[in-house]
Amino acid sequence: MSGAGQPPQGAAFLIAQVGAHAAGRFAERVEELGLTPPEVGLLRMIAGAPGRSQQSVAAYMGVVPSRVVAILDTLDHKGLVERRQGATDRRHHALHLTDDGRQVLMEMRQLARAHDDDLCAALDPQERVQLAGLLQRIADQQGLTPGVHPGYRQRKR
Amino acid sequence: MSGAGQPPQGAAFLIAQVGAHAAGRFAERVEELGLTPPEVGLLRMIAGAPGRSQQSVAAYMGVVPSRVVAILDTLDHKGLVERRQGATDRRHHALHLTDDGRQVLMEMRQLARAHDDDLCAALDPQERVQLAGLLQRIADQQGLTPGVHPGYRQRKR
DNA sequence: TATTGTTATACTCTATAACTATA
DNA sequence: TATAGTTATAGAGTATAACAATA
Numbered sequence: 517m518s519g520a521g522q523p524p525q526g527a528a529f530l531i532a533q534v535g536a537h538a539a540g541r542f543a544e545r546v547e548e549l550g551l552t553p554p555e556v557g558l559l560r561m562i563a564g565a566p567g568r569s570q571q572s573v574a575a576y577m578g579v580v581p582s583r584v585v586a587i588l589d590t591l592d593h594k595g596l597v598e599r600r601q602g603a604t605d606r607r608h609h610a611l612h613l614t615d616d617g618r619q620v621l622m623e624m625r626q627l628a629r630a631h632d633d634d635l636c637a638a639l640d641p642q643e644r645v646q647l648a649g650l651l652q653r654i655a656d657q658q659g660l661t662p663g664v665h666p667g668y669r670q671r672k673r
Numbered sequence: 674m675s676g677a678g679q680p681p682q683g684a685a686f687l688i689a690q691v692g693a694h695a696a697g698r699f700a701e702r703v704e705e706l707g708l709t710p711p712e713v714g715l716l717r718m719i720a721g722a723p724g725r726s727q728q729s730v731a732a733y734m735g736v737v738p739s740r741v742v743a744i745l746d747t748l749d750h751k752g753l754v755e756r757r758q759g760a761t762d763r764r765h766h767a768l769h770l771t772d773d774g775r776q777v778l779m780e781m782r783q784l785a786r787a788h789d790d791d792l793c794a795a796l797d798p799q800e801r802v803q804l805a806g807l808l809q810r811i812a813d814q815q816g817l818t819p820g821v822h823p824g825y826r827q828r829k830r
Numbered sequence: 831t832a833t834t835g836t837t838a839t840a841c842t843c844t845a846t847a848a849c850t851a852t853a
Numbered sequence: 854t855a856t857a858g859t860t861a862t863a864g865a866g867t868a869t870a871a872c873a874a875t876a
Contacts, residue, residue, distance in 0.1 A: 525805070525809070525819070525820065526785065526786070526789040526805070527789060527792070527793050527801055527804050527805040527808070528695050528699070528785070528788050528789040528792045528793070529785070529789075529820075529822075530805055530808040530809060530812060531688065531691055531692045531695045531792070531804075531808060532692045532693075532695040532696040532699065532822060532824070533692070533812060533817060533821070533822050533823065534688055534692060534808050534811055534812050534815070534817070535688045535689045535690070535691060535692010535693055535695065535696070536689075536692055536693075536696065536822060536823045536824040537812075537815060537817055537823050538685050538688045538689040538692065539689040539692070539693065540823060542685070542689065628683065628685070628686070629683070631685050632683040632684060632685040632686075635684070635685045635688070635811065635815070636684050636685070636811065637814055638810040638811050638813070638814035638815075639807060639810065639811070643807060644684055646803070646807065647684050647688075647804070647807045647808075648682070648683070648684040648687055650796060650800060650803065650804045650807075651684070651687040651688060651691050651804075652682070652687060653795040653796065654691055654792065654793065654795050654796070655687060655690060655691050655694075656795065657794055657795035658691070658694060658792070658795075660690060660691070660694055662682070663682065663686075664690070665686075665689060665690050665693060666690065666693045666694050666697060667689070667693040
């Protein structure tokens with residue numbers, strides 16, 4: 517019942533704490549679309565740069581190629597993406613969204629906006645921009661890849 | 674190689690992205706102390722409120738009691754915590770840090786400060802306070818428990 | 831021989847459920 | 854009968870490694 521009586525948290529802990537909360541809430545929301553966060557990430561990636569190979573996407577997302585196969589299998593099975601076999605090199609599969617995939621992506625973006633609004637309900641619009649600006653600068657300085665969530669990443673070294 | 678060409682990220686995504694990065698970096702750091710993030714969380718919890726039972730700690734951290742047993746076993750084996758059997762009710766184990774545990778906790782706090790500095794290297798001191806303030810307000814409004822990282826949480830509903 | 835994608839396997843983390851000892 | 858802690862088990866998520874097809 518009683519608090520832990522600790523000193524005020526540093527920025528790093530707060531970022532990790534609120535970040536994990538945000539990721540969890542987002543996962544709950546996209547579950548209503550029948551998607552998992554890794555699937556959403558892959559969908560967004562393909563939408564932003566259609567035609568890329570699985571190896572390329574795996575490298576960009578920082579996951580192992582076999583992981584992309586697994587995620588892609590579920591998206592493929594749901595009819596949201598297609599793997600088009602390369603004409604010049606038949607080993608390559610060019611990744612594209614289907615019409616259904618584009619539709620789901622739009623719903624997902626709408627949901628993401630609602631998620632954003634809920635999470636930032638404590639802030640006024642100006643503060644929200646301020647927060648995003650500060651975080652973006654940290655992201656840049658830390659060398660994070662834009663649009664890539666490190667949550668489902670390959671272990672380092 | 675090319676970016677994904679997406680629109681600028683919303684605050685929620687940035688929080689989750691930078692938060693996951695921060696958690697990952699922190700995990701790498703405490704690994705040098707031979708600790709995992711859940712172990713660190715439990716250490717901090719016991720330090721902040723010594724003598725609590727395992728059930729009480731489990732409820733506060735939002736994890737299942739058997740999870741506390743597992744984390745506690747490793748901390749116990751490392752000689753950082755002790756379970757003192759309750760005098761009035763012998764089912765209760767009152768949790769306390771050992772001298773070694775207090776020592777490790779101090780090292781951990783030093784390490785946390787360095788982590789904080791590294792993560793916020795892009796910001797000046799004033800901006801850092803500003804960021805922490807904005808995040809704290811979100812944490813409060815979202816009902817997050819102070820000092821509890823939701824990363825290793827019980828699944829909801 | 832090297833590369834793309836795939837399959838098979840193992841490992842880690844966490845929760846659920848059954849169990850024990852106390853109350 | 855109920856509660857604190859424990860043990861046993863299972864599931865989800867992810868990586869590693871072996872493999873097949875193609876270059």
